[in-house]
Amino acid sequence: MLDMAFDKIKRREKIKMRIRKTISGTSDCPRMSVFRSNKQISVQIIDDVNGVTIASSSSLVKEIADLAKGKTKVEQAELVGNKVAELALSKGINKVVFDRNGYLYHGRVKSLAEAARKGGLNF
Numbered sequence: 001m002l003d004m005a006f007d008k009i010k011r012r013e014k015i016k017m018r019i020r021k022t023i024s025g026t027s028d029c030p031r032m033s034v035f036r037s038n039k040q041i042s043v044q045i046i047d048d049v050n051g052v053t054i055a056s057s058s059s060l061v062k063e064i065a066d067l068a069k070g071k072t073k074v075e076q077a078e079l080v081g082n083k084v085a086e087l088a089l090s091k092g093i094n095k096v097v098f099d100r101n102g103y104l105y106h107g108r109v110k111s112l113a114e115a116a117r118k119g120g121l122n123f
Contacts, residue, residue, distance in 0.1 A: 016102035023097050024048045032084070032096040032116070032123065034109055041077045041108050043084045043116075045096060055087040074111045081112040085119025098123045 025031030025048040035042045042058035059068060059076045064083055068076040088096065103109045117123070 012102035014102075019099060019102065023099050025097055029095050029097055030054055030093060031099050032121070033099040034101050034103065034112060036101075036103055036108055039073075041073070041080055041112060043080060043112060045084065045088050045093065054093065055084060055091055057084040057087060074108055077108040077112040078115040081115025082119050085116045085121045089120050094120060095122045 023031060025046050027047050027049060031046045031048055033044050033046055035044075040059045042056065042060070044056040045054045046052070047054055057064065057080050059065065059080055061080075061083070064076070064079050067079055071079075088094070098113060100109050100113075105113070113123075
């Protein structure tokens with residue numbers, strides 16, 4: 001069982017590196033990177049050229065955590081997607097490159113991405 005978990009982590013890292021070879025964020029079109037743990041989800045909008053995080057949101061942020069009580073993880077991801085879109089638009093960013101960070105585009109990652117699109121981000 002331990003080997004399987006290790007292989008899963010290695011597999012995700014390989015996929016992540018394959019994605020990151022082609023995706024890079026600039027100040028005009030930053031990278032929106034998703035991180036998903038077993039309980040939480042977070043997203044950052046990153047300018048890779050200058051090495052700065054422009055905006056970030058997480059299911060641990062107090063206002064999202066209060067809204068997320070009793071909701072499923074997919075619904076929590078949707079709240080995080082809405083919030084990060086709102087933050088990005090307030091900073092004048094409406095176009096990003098989506099970095100799924102080696103995760104499958106399914107479930108929470110998909111929910112977050114679709115909510116960010118509905119919130120006004122283009123990718």
